[in-house]
Amino acid sequence: MDLQEEILKRSREIHTDRYSMAINEALSMYDNRDLEVHPEFQRIFRWRLRQQSRLVESVFLGIPIPPIFVAARSDGVWDVVDGVQRLSTLFRFMAELKDSDGILDLPEPLLAGDYLKSLSGVVWDQEKVKNGAGLGVTELTDAQKRFFKRARLDFQIVEHTSDDQAKFDLFQRLNSGTHLSEQEARNCLAVMLDPSFHRWLKGLASLPAFASAVNISDRQEQESYGTEIALRFLSMVTAERSDLSGLKDVGEFLTGRMRQFIRDDDFDRSFEGDRFENVFTWLHEALGEASFKRYVPDSDIFSGRFTVSAFEAVSTGLGLNYSYWANLDSAIRSEEIKKRVKMVWEDSVFKQRTGAGKSADLRIPHMYEVGKRIFSEA
Template identity: 25%
Template sequence: MMVTELEKLEEITFHEDDNSELPPSDIVAYNELRSCADLFRMYNQGILIIQPEFQREIVWKAPAQTRFIDSLIKQLPIPSMCFSLDYKTQRWQVIDGLQRMASIVRFLSGESWTLSKLEDIDPRISGQPTSKFVDWNSELHQFYTRVENLTLPITVLRCDYSKKSHTNYLFTIFHRLNAGGMRLNNQEIRNCIYSGPFNDLLNNLNENSTWMRLNRMTKTMGYRFTKQELILRFFAFHDRYQKYNGRLAKFLNEYMAENMYPDDEFIDEKRALFERTIDIVFLKIFGGRTPPKISTTVFEAVLVGVSFNLAYLEAQPDARVRTFFERLLEQEEFSEQRLSEGLAGKPRVIERMSIAKTIFSGR
């Protein structure tokens, strides 16, 4: 399928870090050594967070995990991992080294996992189930003990997650440290940094069947959190599009930071807003059918425009609501050329949201 220039530009917005600020002077970085057993203990006690939702989206295949365990057993040099430490909550977060930590946890937990049969690893461990390594009476237990006792280099960033400047800096660190072959996009990073009830809500709403049909999704996985970012954009633009500053990543980061631990009333309000909005879009604009492919930028404007006029639109005939959508598409601001000229620029975004809000009001 041919990818348009607009689609390429829209894809960039899911990856771009627009934070250009200097590192906060009160973040302290230091190096330390920790044994694999200690890291495993921290994980089991809930002190070290490695985001299971994130792991399901990007994860090493079994051969890569097996080779890493083989490297630990052979005590080969392992690159330093990077963790953040929120000194107020004593919460540790993996910034760089997620797959290494996941492999350590998987091996030491003795879960149902059989190491891959590979020619370039120690033949004694090739194809062996991890349950044998955990067994004290097994000859393989020596390798389990060796991994437990092995110390790994850790770079620790001591910070305060309640400070926007700190979480913005961590966001940039995630970008810089994960710029290799498995580069993280913005929402994957937010899923780590801003984990909490609001992030859980985004992940939960992404499983809504109407939302999935609107996005032509057959399953929730495989989109690398880009659909959760669309939901985040919807909430952020609905609440404060007029305060948008032209820096999309930072705008969304700050919205998540401010709403990381909301009360139940906030969660219920956002859920209701989202569900009423997508019901109108799905049923009244697209007639309860999977919609044709439309640009992300147009889609988010439609969602925001509809959300400001829920009661009015719910009372309108489907055909009338559909004409509002058609009017929106006819606007110069929503032409592909116009969108390509300034996708995330401040005046363009504010103008698009204002137009959508007005059109769906029936005026």
């Protein structure tokens, strides 16, 4: 297939449209649940007050705002693909934005703009302000509110008849320049695919036993690394060895597996949730924060930081041999886990396939095999 044929084929798979509407119309769609802004995104994308104030200033000055990209669902609802924070900022300023529990996300008084210095302390409604209205707070006049509500926004719409993959690819491309970790972007895709899966995965990553065993840093947690390695465990423990052959990019592998979990009716969240909780509870009881730290045979201690190779081998090994470990007495299980974890670190294949410079295709399939072998009943 040459370039022109590819262009024609792919262009027929993606259908787009454009629409312009007043801010008040967009707010009405939001209130009627016809426009999904996804409260789950707001922690990831949240702008600082300075950025929010500049957007409001742009509206009053008539400075064009970049288009909002939405994906039309088959039920007619528009999913915001790019522009979550712009819309959230506008709706928050108008004291209409709600969090995931349906509670108003009250705004703060604006800061002075670059051009409109008098924006300092301005609010939409003095009775709906974070921490209550204080001195120096000024409410917009009715005329100013009308002007703001009538300001127009441009929407670029990916129609529901487009290829199912289109809106997710669009999201990744539009947000590739933002300060998102791969997992934060993947979380957003999960929310658009199935919010219940996103909540379920976050719930697993927040389990105390898991948090204790992986012991990741605050910065890693802020970048959703805990959620990523929880997904990594699920992806490896439910995979066949053939699924890992030729693996080139871990991110693509995790995203593909996540999409498969969401669309597969046979994916048993109840069983996988129980297996996840038990595996990391066993590790917490046996080794605690040392579960995935480097083992030093000469001194018989675990030291250093969380090691992803150990995580892949140890957690996957336990998960793949789940029935055997589940039937052991708890005291015996803890001692045996300690023994097997030490065996992982002394295994020749593990040593050969880990360390700096080892790409995913040279590591992950072998960690799968090492874990499956060392944690087997034999």
